[in-house]
Amino acid sequence: MRIFLAILLTLITVNIFAMTVKSINYDGMVHISKPVALRMLDFDVGDTIDDKILNESIKKYFKQGYFDDVWAEFDDGNLTYLFKEKAIISKIELKGWKENDKDVLSTVVQIKKGSLYDKNKLLSAKKRIQEAIAQDGKIDSVVEIEEETLDNGSIKVTFIANEGEEIVIEKLDYIGVFGLDTDIFNDVIANKEHQFMGWFWGRNDGEMKLSDLGYDPLRIRDTYMQYGYLDAKVDVPFVRVNFDHYTADMSYQIEEGEIYYISGISINQVSNVIDEAKIREIISLEEGEAFNIKTFRDDAQKIKTIIADLSYAFVQVVPDLKKNKKDHTVEVVFKITPGDKVKIRNVVISGNNRTLDRIIRRELYLGPGDMYSLTDLKDSRNSLGRLGFFDGNTIEEKRIDNSNMDLIVKVKEAPTGNVQLGGGYGSYGGLLVTVAVNDRNIWGSGINMGVKAEQSERTKNYSFNISNPRLNDSDFNGNFSIFKSFSEYNDYSVDSQGVSIGTGHRFSRHISGYLGYSFSENAYSDVNESSTVADTRYFESYAKSSILINTKFDNTDDYYLPREGYTVSQGFEKSGLGGNADFFKSRTNFAKYIGLEDYIGFDAIFRYKARFYFAADTGYLPIADKFYMGGIGSVRGYESYSISPVETDSDGNIIRVGGRQTFSNNAELSFPLVPKAKMRLVTYLDWGFIGDDSLNEFSRGGYGVGLEWFSPVGPIQLMFSKPLNEQAGDKTTSFEFTMGQRF
Template identity: 25%
Template sequence: MKRLAAAMLLAGISHTLHAEEPFTVQDIQVEGLQRVALGAALNNLPFSVGDSVTDFTLSRSIKSLFAAGHFDDIRVYRDGQTVIFRLKERPTINAIEFDGNKDLKDEQLSESLTAQRIEVGEPLDRTLLRSIENGLTEFYHGVGKYQAEVEVELVYLPRNRVNVKLKFDEGDAASVRQINIVGNEVFDNETLLSVMESQQDMPWWRFMSSDRYQKQTLQGDFESIQSYYLDRGYLRFAIESSQVSVSPDKTSVYVTMNVDEGEQYKVTGVRYAGDLIGQDALIERLTPIQPGELYNGALVTFTEENIARILARFGYANSKVTTIPDIDDENREVELTINVDPGKRIYVRRIDIAGNANTKDEVFRRELRQLEGGWLSNDALELSKQRLQRLPYVEQVEFETRDVPGIEDQVDISFNVREQPSGSFNAGVSYGNFQGLSFQIGVEQANFLGSGNSAGVNLNTNKYQKTISFSYTDPYFTLDGVSLGGQIFYSATDYSSLGSNLEAYKQKRYGIGGTMGIPINETNRLNFGATISVSDLSLLQDYDQLRHFKNVLLDGNDPDGRLKYINYELTAGWVQSTLNRGLFPTAGHYFGLNTRISTPNSDLKFFKTNFEARKYIPLTRNHAWSLMGKVELGYGNGYGSRNGYDYTLPFNENFTAGGYNMRGFEHRIIGPRAVFRIPASIPGLPDPIAGGNSPLPGDPLTDRYSVSQRSIGGNAMAVATLELITPTPFLGEDNRNSVRTSVFVDAGNVWDTEFDFDRYAGLTQQRQFQREPTLVDYSDPTLIRVSTGVSVQWISPMGPLTFSLAKIVKKYEGDLQENFSFNIGTTF
């Protein structure tokens, strides 16, 4: 046996020595190539013709070819001094298909496969297919679908091609049948379960809730419970273990967690360590943690974030703030040490603006509050973003901070701006019994030639009115943001052809005005203006509310003459805006107060005040759902007197409602009607020349009156809107800033504080037409109208378009309904 073993050992050594004997390669032959070029294959070999190789070198060549990723099978042979490689190429992926996937979108799957180099045109590596199946199955298990199966199917095609098809059988998600919490004594199960997002065994009628099991959701619930205890002083609280059991049929899971509540701890003091950059007093004043109070984890986190924000305001953008608790378990007390490491102050080297295809770079740069060369301030960056988004020609703004290579304390900032149509092509066509065929056309450019200046030409014409105006405003007439603008306007109104018993008159009005705005701070602005206007009235119908207006203008020598007057008007206004966007805001508020008054040397002396307030409250973190509340108030009146008559608000300055500000009601239908007094008369004496009898005035107590169908407006107005802004169905995230859908409720009224209802007590109303409304007290502000509906607004290339479908909830006699309305150039 010993001799035999020795003989075998010598034979093995002899064979090894023979196999390792080198030989010189005279030729290399490669067989089986189809797609891969011969040169590419030879480049992966560790030897070439003329080299001396061994069997070990040949084995290394197999590994090198496999590493290239082009081949499924590699065999090497030696024929004398010739080395022969027989290769089988990997098939090329011709197409990738997905079937049955719902939780995972095709785009997500494609991105995941591309990251693993499984894409059309690439060779297929079969070794990755099993890991893909396992990875996708694990994903479905993580979202509670334990019955899910994923199978990769290969369909081989001619010319060594293959179609890869991923077939999904997702199955139903497992529901959380029961959640057991063990070890809790301070808070009962019901309290702790209310903190969790995961719900257990939901009854069928709670269809808005879900008891679907998801691994990530459960992990978040564990953190929520821990935060719940930490926020109430239980500093030593811990979840000692957790188990998730799946039912045999894989349709239900049972969750068990074991907790150790511990005891409550009180804070004995707060100390600061590190570098507070000289802001010790500010940081201490803004720290909400007080000695003697229970430990509160949320307050500790808030304090750390607050200190980091303060440091970032002064250029320390990479600060680290940590809280170290010194726990006294015996007395159940804790002392907190807040360690502050501000790091290096960061400066801004360069600010780039991208995406502005139409707007000049300087228009955006003048809105920036973060300056090049200054230290980096998060507050200044956010304010800069907000100011850019408030521009009416900007849809969205994002910024990115990039480190400067090789320099630790400098960064570059890029603002990426997405512009939206800055022009507004105002056009509309409508028809109504009152106004007939009506259309308007105009062009307003909020970003004229990319300069940031606004310019506009507006033309509005219908059956009874024609107006035209030209306006121009430079919002940065000076470098510090003082704006300057001007307007020229002309209008011609003819109500004289609209039939009897309506507030008929003809008017021509033209004028010129200028405005100036002065910024007070980032959110407040004062506006001032002056206007000269000339009005020429004729054929003014004599309804009762006009008696004061006419008597202060009439020429006693020509009572039937034209009424022409010149007004010199001054305006003053205040605007405060914290809105996050110029169009379609979702957060912040807007307050606007404006007063216009004619000067004492004007022919008419009056004032008119408007106030508007809007508040947007985001209901979700991404602002897809928001609540908007809006209030519009207006009041105007005359001051002084002439010829024994007090000045009143001119009738053509009256507030109106219905249409755009009270959707669901017909345009200008809400508010006081014109009252036409019909004097009583008695037969007179016979006329010996003309014949007949000329009537004589009768007893005023027997006068009659009639009421117009449409409103003439009033000197006071109040309109309120409550609007729920919702995601627009069938539209993606990219269109959220250009299309808005909302559900609204409008309520309001227009009234006349000077109307004397008692003046018509005892008189008889004589109806001139069938739909004439009954006279009511037009000085009553409580005659509130209400409507509700749905609105869709779209910032189109022509400008903002608003479509509203509304229904009247509360109305009064004579109010006319307009279920569908369409406006151009109006947004909320």
Template identity: 25%
Template sequence: MPLFFILLFFIPSKSQENIQTPSLEKEIQKVYRLKGIEIRGLKYIKPEIIKPLIPLKKGAIVTRDKVASTLRDLYKLGYFKDIETYTQYTENGIDLIFVFKELPVVQKIEFEGNEEISTQDLKDALGIIEEERQETGTMPWLTSVGPELQEKLQSLKKGLGRVFSIEEIEKMKKKILKLYEEKGFYNTKVSYYFKGNILVFKIDEGHKAYVKQIVIIGNKQISDDDIKDVMETKKRCWWKLRFHPSLQKEVLYEDIDRIRQLYLNKGFFDVFVSQPKIELKNGEEYYIFITIKEGPRYKLSAIEFKNNTLYTKDEILERFKRDLKIGDYYNGEIIKKIKDEIIDKYTDLGFIFTRVDDEKILDKKNKLVKVVYNIDKGNIFYVNKINIHGNYESRDYVIRRELRFAPGDLFKRKDLLRSQARLYKLGFYNGIGFNPKFVSEDKLDVDTYVQERFTGQISVGAGYSQLTGLSFFASIKKGNFMGTGDTLGLSLTVGSQYRNNSISYLHKWAFYKPLDLGFKLYDSYVDYGTFVAQKLGFSPTLSREFKEYWRTGIGLTLEKGEYKNVSTDAPYYIQRQAGKYDLYSIYWFINRNDVDNPILPTKGTDFTITLKTGTGTRDFYKGVFSGTVIVPDHIFWTDFVFSFKARYGFVRKINKEIPLDEYFFVGGDFTVRGFDYGMAGPYDSALNPLGAKNELIFNFQINHPLVQNFLWGYVFSDAGQGFNEFKDLSLYYSAGVGLKIVTPMAPIDLYYGKVLNPPAGISDTRFGFVLGSFF
């Protein structure tokens, strides 16, 4: 370790040769005052950074203890090999001269001996940015400095081209050791030395080992499996693809706390969990032994509330009547959920910073526990300012108009949650958060943070198929167009046998009201071989939000089309539609939707009624009724989410033929999964779907997050049928599994479905790919 020296002797100079050196006996009896401070030897750290850290001012009495204390504080900076100090006597006092020997500026970091872990992985673990900085420093322990100096001292925390303190290098050593431990190595040793301006870490990697077995001793009332489930340290298991699970001692010691908490949650308040005993066998196998003394299990004797001024006891415990019974064994999970319920209820009234302490009072003699909730509801607050952050594309007003709170409003938790749900519903953001900041005793500012997602889809290219021949296409769909919250869609496709062109626009909050205006203009032409279908149409829409969760709207469709060149080989449903047609239709809908997140929903309902009628060459009237219910698991309090959807629709002619596009084609990705499109309804002898006058569909799904906010798994069961007469109703059933992947562009569903009672000759399995969301 570098040493520092205090040298108290006279240094002659040309200007002071006539000054006599006092005798040591006389000097001991004298008191010397500081005249000045001189700093020498600094190359990389500026003297103005060091001088404020020397607590000796001009005229101060200089003592050996003060100088030694100053040197200790300077050495704590960690950027010096040695620090020496000299005194120079003058007629007016003494000068202190500090001579620093700095550690070198590190321009590069190298590693020696790393064969199993790459150099890049080691650099990533250290988190060093390979760019130069100019200044360095850190603040000594218990030293007070001004903000400007503190900024300078902290300016060099990353990057190369600077001096690394001894403390920082030691932390880097620990990061290297931790990385090797995570990779399963033990007995790793790390040292370092300087090679000019290169900091070299010399690594002795040691040997690799894995967790072979975890042995639990003394547990009688909680099984080994339950205990090991709460542990992050896992043993080797081939079928779970854990071939060489590493031992991280830090994680293992945290596992001891997890085991203890498991017992406490089940009422074992006297439990003792020993520190783990680790044995290395055969040079590569860890055996971990954990001893538990369970002690007695306590029962719940009572629940009390202190300072509960706004709710009755029954109101708080209403949700827990089935699961909570006095005299049963203590259940820590229910106790915590009651605490959360209290906080939720009080924050809904505006006491946003409510605190609840749950005290457990033990009766060790009778093995009983009483839980007392002490409620500190705090104060209510009003919104002062709302600041928007993170919206590099969205304009502020797009976010503000979805917020359910405004300056001057009472700040309530339910308004935050509703605002978050509305912003997620736009589909523009991956993450949304709120950070309240106090500005006075009863006011706070609310910082709203959004993480924007990619909302544009652009496709340009060419394609060929037997159906459409050679075609060229270009399309763009842009949500949040120019940051306004509007949606623009434009598609252009040109080919000898295929054309599909359209332009659409949806304008949100027209006239600064919750009013949406939209239109779509489309032109299509497809030569199917046995017939040609073409149509030209225009469809304007208008909708309005009239309550918090309610929206209603109307739409018109003006369409001209033709099914021409129809051969005798064409499907019957095409033959009966042959010829030109005009269609003028109008629809009305009403919707109530309080789903919390349209991409990964966890709770809420969505109900819609749509009525439609049309006239022209063809005429019809139509109704569709649909409902979705999404609920989290409130029975076993798991992360599972249950989704149920039901839909019924009918269409009837008035006097003429029903347009082909208005029939119901049941079967496929969004109806009964496992079927091909339209095959869960009527079809002709060539297995072409005909469409039906009625549809009845039920969908049930159980979802579970695998990687939060990115990957969900689910199982489903569907039932449904398209039918013309109710006497023909006989539901088809399917079941399957799937994955939902949330990508920056859109959620993707991948699923496998199997029909349990398919009609003869119809495919009963299907792998599906859905761009969008089913629920």
């Protein structure tokens, strides 16, 4: 009887929880659509379910992570799932540390607006903020989380950071150093001893950088290996912190060992793909010299390049050192595994929302079907950089198999055009209105076009220019420009107009040539004959008809901000093919760019620029066509075109008449100032010479600091200068600016 009752109760219980589903409904569900939610169930309308199946379905919905609670209700076969959604984080703020740094929100906080509230994620973000502050060398930092429920039900999260104190390294000792000068370690380590006036540029502030403590010993050891100390050992630094004053003493225990000299250089090719003699020609290490790890790495890279240029894209150069500790010599071994030759299967371009694909492809030296070349790959990157159309570019190598790869070209578009609508008022010229439109990559076609109109009560200037660097995607280029201007001065007026046209050809990757023609007319009128400067020589109307020839070499890696390479150009102008002017001009320009990041650890750039111009009077050289110095491009600190040989009229007035030869050069050092805003600081020293018969007739210089800014409307330079060798009568200036020029 008892067994029968137990069976009966069991059947009744199963019958209670076994229900037929007539309908399935959802209440409070936002993040999942009803069709998706239905597909997640293991049953459908008309099926019979029990409590186990129902509980499993509730758990499945809850695991999606969108809900704080999920439950179900059954009413006469109608199944309804009810959801309590998690709150949405609608605002995220960071106070007390890098408050306006959007990158920190994405890289450190890692919580986006619109994400679901999750307490564990907030705690993880808090920990990351604390760790990031600690990496800056600050200890005892505290981060608090404030949560505020807004009227719409969403949550505002605020991370409040109270930065701790910075630890300053007061003393840094090196124990066991005999063979090297410890001063050279300061060039490579991040944690340095505090120096007097450490806040001043170029001095060490002594702030401890915790993230670099583990790497500094490796940097010191690498320095030793550049001088042949292959057995050098550098222990992690011993740090003694005074928490009362937040200062620290550090010391390194170093065992130098002996200097190793190169006993031999071996080249081991797994398969012989290149003459060994060609490899030895590019190796800088020499037998008998002290070993240098930096030269060793450079040689390995050069070997890799020369073989990769033979289409062995996956070549491996494994350097090895066979040390003889008895006589302290080392045999250098380069083991070369070339692999198979590799062909380019496809080239994929991305990121060019504006620039046409063909504009990018024509700058690439590798295309589908071509054999791989590492030099071609690098030259392609540099060629894209010289366009000036992109903020940056990368070319990724995607391996398909041992003998095929795809190239993925990724570019980031940069603003290439600007519209200027401006005006002003001057006591001399009155109201000035300017309208200008210019684009170096109009409609993404690679064509440069600009138009400008400027008018005031005394001046009118109109100009139009258009140029195509690759006519019909060929190696030929073409340009056309026209201008007209009128200026009214107190004692005379000048009306000028002109036109120029030309074509060029790119002979190689870095060498191009140009042939052009220009014609201009310059007419003086309303000359005040009673003026003290009314010497007829200075107001003779003339026409100029000139042939222009130019050649240029350019292997830099970027148009606006190159970090490597140099440019050399030589131009000639012959006037006298019609018109009144008859002269010959030569213009020589040189620029060298060196990125210093590998040497000093941050993105500094050294630039040297020089120019030599010469003019010969073969009939008539107008004063307006002679050379003048001053301003950005020659000697800063002096007004533009103000440095020149002079003449004095009968009333003692000084008149600048220009020179027939000039040489100027500039040395510049550019530093990152606000990288995220694309601002850089530049310091410079200029010096120039000018004269008629000799360059020594006039000599002026200038120095100063400036701001280089890639603004939304184009690159801008703001220069603050001081003149050098200033003489009586010189026209100096302390501020200049320019827009759109190469830095």
